[in-house]
Amino acid sequence: MSRRSATLLTSTLLLIVLFCVAVLLPVPYAEMSPGPTVNTLGKNDGQPVLQISGHRTYPTAGHLNMVTVRVTGADYRMNLIEAVSGWLAHDDSVVPHDTLYPQGQTSQQADQENAEEFTESQDSAKVAALEALKLPVQSRVVVGSVVKGSPAQGKLHAGDVIKAVDGGAVKAPTDVAKLVTKHKAGQTVVFTVVPAKGSGDTDTVASGNVTRNIAIRTAKASDGRAIVGIQAEEAHSFPFTIKIQLADVGGPSAGMMFSLGLIDKLTPGDLTGGKFVAGTGTIDDNGAVGPIGGISLKVIAAREAGAQYFLTPSDNCAEASKDTPAGLRLVKVKTLKDSLNALSDIRSGKTADLPRCPAG
Secondary structure (H helix, E strand, O other), rough: OOOHHHHHHHHHHHHHHHHHHHHHOOOEEEEEEEEEEEEEEEOOOOOOEEEEEEOOOOOOEEEEEEEEEEEEOOOOOOOHHHHHHHHHHHOOOOHHHHHHHHHHHOOHHHEEEEEEHHHHHHHHHHHHHHHHOOOOOOEEEEEEEOOOOOOOOOOEOOEEEEHHHHHEOOHHHHHHHHHHOOOOOOOOEEEEHHHOOOOOOOOOOOOOOOEEEEEEOEEEEOOEEOOOOOOEEEEEEEOOOOEEEEOOOOOOOOOHHHHHHHHHHHHOOOHHHHHEEEEEEEEOOOEEEEOOOOOHHHHHHHHHOOEEEEEHHHHHHHHHHHHHOOOOOEEEEEEEEHHHHHHHHHHHHHHOOOOOOOOO
């Protein structure tokens, strides 16, 4: 074999080895890309996204789209070729794996966390929408979860309404811990509760007003505090039934758009004036809009779906403005009221008055 042939053969074999290494060698990165968008005023998989019964609703037009980001799973390991391809792609983002899944979080744990955040977001979206419409919302403190093997197991259950602890009225979830920790570990604390009616769904009121007094012997936490092993949280009762049907979506970032969709359905006229509006942002019970992750990919998803305006949390404005798709107007919002004001300007054609990004 000639020297030239030997060199070519060696080079070819080396390239094959390097290619195999690039395909087989996992790298500690994950990929994010623009995901599907869903009109909160419309249907998803044949079912209305927002389902309201027990209260008058009104026809709607236009779009109030929530947006998503696709991510590789917690257990998926990218290879070097996929990572380089993602880095070179304009519409994808490659980030360290621990950014999305910290401390070795599994797919099951990530899914559970996202589902919990999504449920909490739906509850806050309902509260914020009804509060904006001056419709009554009742709040109560409930047992959110019971720690397995704790003193409370078998005595308290998720969904139980906590009325008092040792006779002290409970008005907020933090009151429970304050009243329990007045005791020393090993002492008995008495919970006054209304037992849960069923699943503990935040739309389900506990079984009537029949209260029970339940005595629980406290245990010692690692820091010495007295505990009973429950997580108290706030839940709400609504004057009519609201269901949000959206499968395979997690996290809290659609909260604001759910609130806007509910308000649109519960009031005459169209919030959008028939325009295509998308947006993102968490929302709390008071209507404050918070920042989300993956904003640069979400604006791409919105524009690809046809959005003309994008309601953007103020804390995301600077990042979103770095590479805004042509034809998409970023509208800065801090509260649900800001979003409603922006929609009023959009449907009346006063777009020059819209608060714009960038403004970090």
